[in-house]
Amino acid sequence: MTGGRAPTPLLLLLLLLLCELSLASRVPPETKAVFIGEELENITIPCSNTSVSRGLVSWYRNEPEATFLLSSETTLPSESHYSLVNASSLHITGLGLQDEGNYTCREVLNETLGDHLEHRVQLLVASGPTQIDINISPTGIHPNGSLFVARGSQVTFNCSSSSYPPAVVEWSFQQSGSSSEPFGVNNETFSYFVLHNMSPTLQGNYTCLATNTLSKRVQKETSELLVYYPPWSAPQCWAETAAMGSMLQLICRWSGGYPDPVFLWTEEPGNLILGNSSLGVETLNRSQLSDGKKFKCIGNHIVGSGMTGANCVVQINGPTLQSEPMKTCFLGGNVTLTCEVSGANPAAKISWLRNLSQSGEEILPSPHYLIMHKDSVSTLTILNCSQGVDEGYYVCRAENPVRVREVDIWLTVKKPLNIGGIVGAVVILLLLGMGTVSGFILYYSPNICLKGKNYLVFSRVSPKEA
Ligand SMILES: *[C@@H]1O[C@H](CO)[C@@H](O)[C@H](O)[C@H]1NC(C)=O
Ligand SMILES: *[C@@H]1O[C@H](CO)[C@@H](O)[C@H](O)[C@H]1NC(C)=O
Ligand SMILES: *[C@@H]1O[C@H](CO)[C@@H](O)[C@H](O)[C@H]1NC(C)=O
Ligand SMILES: *[C@@H]1O[C@H](CO)[C@@H](O)[C@H](O)[C@H]1NC(C)=O
Ligand SMILES: *[C@@H]1O[C@H](CO)[C@@H](O)[C@H](O)[C@H]1NC(C)=O
Ligand SMILES: *[C@@H]1O[C@H](CO)[C@@H](O)[C@H](O)[C@H]1NC(C)=O
Ligand SMILES: *[C@@H]1O[C@H](CO)[C@@H](O)[C@H](O)[C@H]1NC(C)=O
Numbered sequence: 001m002t003g004g005r006a007p008t009p010l011l012l013l014l015l016l017l018l019c020e021l022s023l024a025s026r027v028p029p030e031t032k033a034v035f036i037g038e039e040l041e042n043i044t045i046p047c048s049n050t051s052v053s054r055g056l057v058s059w060y061r062n063e064p065e066a067t068f069l070l071s072s073e074t075t076l077p078s079e080s081h082y083s084l085v086n087a088s089s090l091h092i093t094g095l096g097l098q099d100e101g102n103y104t105c106r107e108v109l110n111e112t113l114g115d116h117l118e119h120r121v122q123l124l125v126a127s128g129p130t131q132i133d134i135n136i137s138p139t140g141i142h143p144n145g146s147l148f149v150a151r152g153s154q155v156t157f158n159c160s161s162s163s164y165p166p167a168v169v170e171w172s173f174q175q176s177g178s179s180s181e182p183f184g185v186n187n188e189t190f191s192y193f194v195l196h197n198m199s200p201t202l203q204g205n206y207t208c209l210a211t212n213t214l215s216k217r218v219q220k221e222t223s224e225l226l227v228y229y230p231p232w233s234a235p236q237c238w239a240e241t242a243a244m245g246s247m248l249q250l251i252c253r254w255s256g257g258y259p260d261p262v263f264l265w266t267e268e269p270g271n272l273i274l275g276n277s278s279l280g281v282e283t284l285n286r287s288q289l290s291d292g293k294k295f296k297c298i299g300n301h302i303v304g305s306g307m308t309g310a311n312c313v314v315q316i317n318g319p320t321l322q323s324e325p326m327k328t329c330f331l332g333g334n335v336t337l338t339c340e341v342s343g344a345n346p347a348a349k350i351s352w353l354r355n356l357s358q359s360g361e362e363i364l365p366s367p368h369y370l371i372m373h374k375d376s377v378s379t380l381t382i383l384n385c386s387q388g389v390d391e392g393y394y395v396c397r398a399e400n401p402v403r404v405r406e407v408d409i410w411l412t413v414k415k416p417l418n419i420g421g422i423v424g425a426v427v428i429l430l431l432l433g434m435g436t437v438s439g440f441i442l443y444y445s446p447n448i449c450l451k452g453k454n455y456l457v458f459s460r461v462s463p464k465e466a
């Protein structure tokens with residue numbers, strides 16, 4: 001440098017400035033650019049921002065030491081992943097992370113003058129993310145990939161991806177019917193957090209989004225997380241009559257949980273399995289029923305397994321009947337026959353029959369017959385009894401799918417007695433009796449008559465007053 005010969009600082013400064021300018025004119029501004037490629041992709045790096053070259057172009061790799069790669073005059077083996085495009089741009093196929101580095105492109109403008117341009121290019125190679133690993137645990141998994149947890153449990157969320165440079169990982173949460181929102185710790189190269197006490201409001205789709213900071217390549221993965229809870233109360237079961245009384249339905253309900261439980265009906269004892277369904281209903285025909293038989297329903301909930309006492313028992317019974325065996329009706333009057341059913345499960349259907357023929361025919365309500373069912377009691381009122389039509393056997397029948405029970409009631413129709421006649425006869429008999437007694441007393445003890453006149457007068461008068 002000429003700076004050494006200049007004694008004054010001002011001159012030194014001026015010379016430095018000149019030197020800079022002269023250098024700039026000989027080696028025009030060195031262009032420096034950054035190119036970003038992705039692993040396994042192809043990239044074309046232009047030598048300069050002008051696509052058309054002005055002279056011979058050669059490419060060098062700067063690290064670890066300046067290495068000549070190629071020029072428009074070299075012929076490369078076909079397997080080389082370097083090539084020249086338009087005699088100036090460096091084309092690299094199948095980029096690898098090892099291709100990352102600094103390159104120099106040398107452009108000879110005039111060979112005789114040794115005039116050339118150098119451009120430095122920095123190549124960055126990004127890799128991934130190709131795959132994201134979501135780990136939500138502990139959870140159960142459905143065949144469709146959806147995860148489920150029990151309400152109140154503690155759940156760990158972990159999201160990671162393999163990427164170079166490490167990707168920024170974000171979680172977002174989308175509840176059914178609402179929009180997605182950021183969730184948990186974000187803007188980190190890993191995302192890990194714990195949710196204590198899972199609640200149904202945390203049910204939804206969890207998406208982990210990984211973004212390569214260099215290539216901006218985004219990869220995301222979504223997991224549906226369902227928050228389940230068993231019913232808190234005990235299952236309820238009962239028996240019902242179905243299909244016109246010929247079948248019995250066992251019904252089991254265990255509500256309040258999510259999702260719906262599965263019911264297993266078994267026959268007791270022996271635990272013979274009748275069915276396993278989410279409906280909880282089993283239909284049995286008469287051949288499978290007997291008086292006093294017990295059936296057990298066991299409720300199974302996906303997150304309530306191991307719950308003890310999630311069952312109920314139904315005992316089926318045929319009806320028992322009670323009634324008076326005989327009844328009397330006065331001609332032209334009304335009579336009510338009563339029949340009481342008990343012990344039936346499922347509830348029995350009560351009907352009244354007139355046992356005229358062998359089969360019996362059901363009595364239907366009419367102006368002559370009044371039928372009423374109240375709780376377990378059924379009454380049949382026959383209005384305006386007539387001897388020929390109404391006297392005879394009546395049948396009260398109680399029926400459920402388990403058994404049929406019948407009781408007979410005999411109805412007698414009587415002519416009403418003459419009440420006036422009965423009263424008259426009683427009075428006459430009484431008077432006769434009185435007279436006889438008085439006669440005896442007078443005959444055997446006349447003194448009484450003298451001493452107790454009033455008594456005698458009274459005893460004579462009293463029947464008349466009565
Ligand atoms: C890269 O270039 C090669 C050959 O030039 C070609 O076969 C391949 O499909 C290209 N790859 C991509 C990802 O463009
Ligand atoms: C090329 O780059 C140089 C230096 O950076 C700049 O002066 C010039 O305008 C650029 N030309 C084009 C066509 O972009
Ligand atoms: C090569 O040159 C042609 C024509 O000048 C141009 O269209 C093309 O974009 C160039 N290719 C590259 C990789 O610069
Ligand atoms: C490329 O050059 C830049 C400075 O321009 C430097 O920071 C970087 O480390 C170099 N790359 C390599 C692979 O040496
Ligand atoms: C290079 O420079 C010399 C001297 O200035 C000139 O004669 C020659 O034509 C130039 N060559 C090219 C290819 O421009
Ligand atoms: C996956 O299966 C579960 C259980 O069968 C169901 O509740 C859920 O809706 C399903 N999810 C999707 C996205 O289909
Ligand atoms: C998250 O998952 C990654 C990959 O499976 C694992 O390396 C990392 O240890 C996990 N982090 C935590 C905190 O469990």
Ligand SMILES: *[C@@H]1O[C@H](CO)[C@@H](O)[C@H](O)[C@H]1NC(C)=O
Pocket residue numbers: 174175176177203204205224225
């Ligand atoms: C999760 O996303 C799927 C597909 O978009 C949707 O069918 C499902 O209902 C969502 N699950 C929840 C719990 O919102």
Ligand SMILES: *[C@@H]1O[C@H](CO)[C@@H](O)[C@H](O)[C@H]1NC(C)=O
Pocket residue numbers: 186187
């Ligand atoms: C993530 O971090 C970058 C830089 O650290 C910042 O520019 C950006 O705003 C952040 N994004 C969020 C969503 O916090």
Ligand SMILES: *[C@@H]1O[C@H](CO)[C@@H](O)[C@H](O)[C@H]1NC(C)=O
Pocket residue numbers: 262264273276300
């Ligand atoms: C009944 O079904 C549930 C759910 O489908 C199953 O877990 C259980 O093992 C079944 N039980 C029997 C006895 O088949």
Ligand SMILES: *[C@@H]1O[C@H](CO)[C@@H](O)[C@H](O)[C@H]1NC(C)=O
Pocket residue numbers: 285286287288
């Ligand atoms: C009653 O059920 C049993 C067992 O399910 C079956 O074998 C039988 O055929 C059924 N009988 C009638 C009359 O439906």
Ligand SMILES: *[C@@H]1O[C@H](CO)[C@@H](O)[C@H](O)[C@H]1NC(C)=O
Pocket residue numbers: 332333334383384
């Ligand atoms: C019989 O019952 C009917 C209807 O309740 C009533 O009108 C009628 O007076 C009753 N007859 C007798 C004799 O009690």
